[in-house]
Amino acid sequence: MTTRTESAGRDARHPTGVVGDGPAIEATGLRCCYGDHVAVDGVDLAIAPGELFALLGTNGAGKTTTVETLEGHRTPDEGRVRVLGRDPARHRRALAGEVAQVLQESGFAGDLTVAETLRLWLRLHPRRQSYSDPLTEVDLRHRSDVRVARLSGGERRRLDLALALATGPRILFLDEPTTGMDPASRERTWRLLRRLADDGCTILLTTHYLEEAEELADRLAVMHRGRIAVTGTVAEVAATRRARIHCVPSSGAGRDLPPLAGDTTWDGPALTVRTRHLQADLHRLLDWADRTHVTLNRLNAAEASLREVFAAVQADRGEIEETS
Ligand SMILES: Nc1ncnc2c1ncn2[C@@H]1O[C@H](COP(=O)(O)OP(=O)(O)OP(=O)(O)O)[C@@H](O)[C@H]1O
DSSP states (O other): OOOHHHHHHHHOOOOOOOTTTTOSSSEEEEEEEEEEEEEEEEEEEETTTTEEEEEEEEETTSSSHHHHHTTSSSOOHHHHHHEEEBOOTTTTTHTTEEEEEEOOOOOOOOSSBHHHHHHHHHHHHHHHHHOOOOHHHHTTTTGGGBBGGGGHHHHEEEEHHHHHHHHHOOOOEESTTTTTTOOHHHHHHHHHHHHHHHHOOOEEOOOHHHHHOOOHHHEEEETTTEEEEEEEEEEHHTTTOOOOOOOEEEETTTTTOOSSSSEEETTTEEEEESSSSSSHHHHHHHHHHHHHHOOOOEEEEEEEOOOHHHHHTTOOOOOOOOOO
């Protein structure tokens, strides 16, 4: 599994989504409507070659519509999209060998075996380069002779992924790639996706699993009501909300705290500090506790989590702050 430290290294690699010859996947002012309903309302994305980008969002936020447009299945009502510099709706044939998609519903014939499905797939799809052994990569080699109808939900997701890999794509669109997978398969899939991206494949994945985005994504965006509410590296997105220090000072401590940059609130004996200056405020608090012989029980200090950011977006709270 990838460590946070490695993630921080990746974070620095694609600070803007544009490197070298420009983005591999791009949306500019994208707007998509279903009749009068605006599903995507001015989305800008720039995903660099070899970047693994996660698109998160609340239900009905517009993720699928955005991705379908990038895949060339829809044309924008306004704005433009480009994949490898081309309009994906107009150049579907040219892009076919470069782009692979894993949709939520794959719709394979249930009476074909896994191996037959792969062979058929390779006959029907243009290949940029063949991938050595996609079934082994997704741990399905031992199920080669099993009919697709008899695969479990998680195994079907792995077959989807194997087929996507089989053509050696430069761009991979993944819609909820690990839904239904057990924890071991999920981690294996994460390692595989990470390796693909490290080998230069650009990956756009939509997911409802925040830990998947946290673990994998070079950058991510959280959509809400057709717009991107917040985007950046995991660290940048977390920094849009204040960090939190929580503790229960020992009785008799009094409430004359040292001057802190953050806002303090008391809930009975429990103190919470919401701050943009976590290290400095923690230092002041510890120093004050030392000087006044106070014990800070149940002390906990943490940056905001992706979950908190997501909850704030979902609650439509206006308190997502600009990263300074
Ligand atoms: N075919 C359609 N006709 C009318 N409205 C649609 C259609 N498809 C999607 N919508 C609406 O467009 C909006 C965006 O839908 P979309 O499926 O892109 O969101 P999503 O972020 O993928 O949602 P979810 O996470 O729930 O799958 C929603 O309000 C949805 O109800």
